[in-house]
Amino acid sequence: MAQAMTTKEVTQKIIRREKMFILDVRNEDAFQDWKIEGEQFSYLNVPYFDLLDGVEDILDQLPTDQNVLVVCAKEGSSIFVADLLEEAGRTVSYLAGGMKAWSEHLEPISLGSLNETGADRGEVVQFVRIGKGCLSYMIISEGEAVLVDATRMTDVYLDYAKERQLEITHVFDTHLHADHISGGREIAEKTGATYWLPPKDAPDVTFDYAALEDGSHVQVGDTQIDVRALYSPGHTIGSTSFVVDNRYLLTGDILFIDSIGRPDLAGLAEDWVGDLRDSLYNTYRELSKDLIVLPAHFMLIEELNEDGSVAEKLDVLLANNHGLNIEDEETFRKMVTENLPPQPNAYQEIRETNMGKQTPDREAQREMEVGPNRCAVR
Known part of the structure; x- marks a missing residue:
């Protein structure tokens, strides 16, 4: 019988830029819309139904000198083909x-220490949702942790905090996510912990929250690592956005490594494009150029650093981002309004879920999120 390869093992192959051949047995439209991406990966897409009579x-068409991974939507079809x-x-x-499972994998990667003094210098951990291009963050100091843009896979963060004996305080x-x-x-x-949300994004939410407004400050641990809104x-x-310890700039979905955020997911592209330009061309340009940008998404697998x-x-x-x-x-x-990609799958339902207006079960949530993220201007 064929052996299983875990999402973590595939993620490590992507990070190490290893070669791998993927036989994707989903329908062509699903494959074209969204697939596992790696700089050294090769692909063959043959729908499962075309292989029922044999392989x-x-x-x-399959190499014999590198790993071959069979992929389908939920696992069953790929096991059948792999066994054949x-x-x-x-x-x-x-x-x-x-x-x-690929959509839900989170890979924690430490970005290193924060302040230069003291026994506990603090740390920022980036959780890379490799299959969706989502990025979330845990800011750590003196046994306390702050989370930014956490995904619905809450156990990953809770288990990580428990393993490291951290108390999540904020x-x-x-922003109100739509993807x-x-x-x-x-x-x-x-x-x-205290849950913070920008009030301008939250007029219709059904729950209580702390108002995240310009200038809000949160301290993490006794070393006074500062998170400024x-x-x-x-x-x-x-x-x-957030400035963390005068070292990192968490930009949410405004600025990415190779692109900029789209302003249309509430149907207000023409209204918000001016705000987008002001944030990018004025607000960010007044900050220290040495800040390290940490976005909430990446678009291309090539945006991953060596680690x-x-x-x-x-x-x-x-200097280099065209936007x-x-x-x-x-x-x-x-450029912004005429180069908008297709809107994310089920984005209206996702927005309403994040407002508290819908409470879909776990399987419904998984279905709502299937597909790539589409938060950037092309």
Whole structure:
């Protein structure tokens, strides 16, 4: 029988830039919309139903000198095909849990210490949701932790905090998310932490929250690592960034490594594009150019650094990110409003879930989030 390969094992192959061949047995439209991406990966897409009578026709298309991974939506079809390939004399693996598991994998990556003095210098940990391009953060000091833009896979953060003996004291969402379901409120309820949300994004929410406004400060631990809120609208009207310890700039969905945020997920692109430009071209340019930008998403697998993290200095982005280098305002406006990708799957339902207006069960939440993130201007 074929062996399972876990999502963590696949993630490590992506980070190490290893070669791998993926046989994706989902339908072509699903494969074209969203797949496992790696810089050194090769692909063959043959729908499962075309392989029910055997795999002989594809044997000569599969390499024998590298790992072959069979992938499907939930696991069952890939196990069937992988076993047929094993019976035909090939050594292959299948993705445990399929693309649904791939969508949910979070890889914690330490970004290093914060302040330079004291026995506990603090730390920022980036949780990379490799299959969806979502990035969330845990800011740690003196046994305390602050979470930013947590996903619905709340156990990952809670288990990580328990393993490191951390108390989660504050949970932030930089904005009302439309591409994925936030786990922030659930984590706050389970830990007793304060849940913060920008009030301009929250007029219709059904729950209590702390108002995240420009200039809000939160201290983490006794070493006084400071998390300062910076109002930066454009992706949403309430979008808020954070400056952490005068070293990191958490930009939410306003600024990415290779692109900028889209302003249309509330149907207000023409209204919000001016706010987007002001945040990018004025607010951010007044900050220290040495700040390291930590976005809430990445778009391309090539944006991962050698250690798997997604981070870059602000001055590098000011020089190289096309969205930050369009001098004419009208040209910028056209570039943003005329290059919007398809809207995220079920984004209206996701927004209403994050408002507390819907309470879908776990399986419904998984279905709502299937597919790539689409938070950036192309």
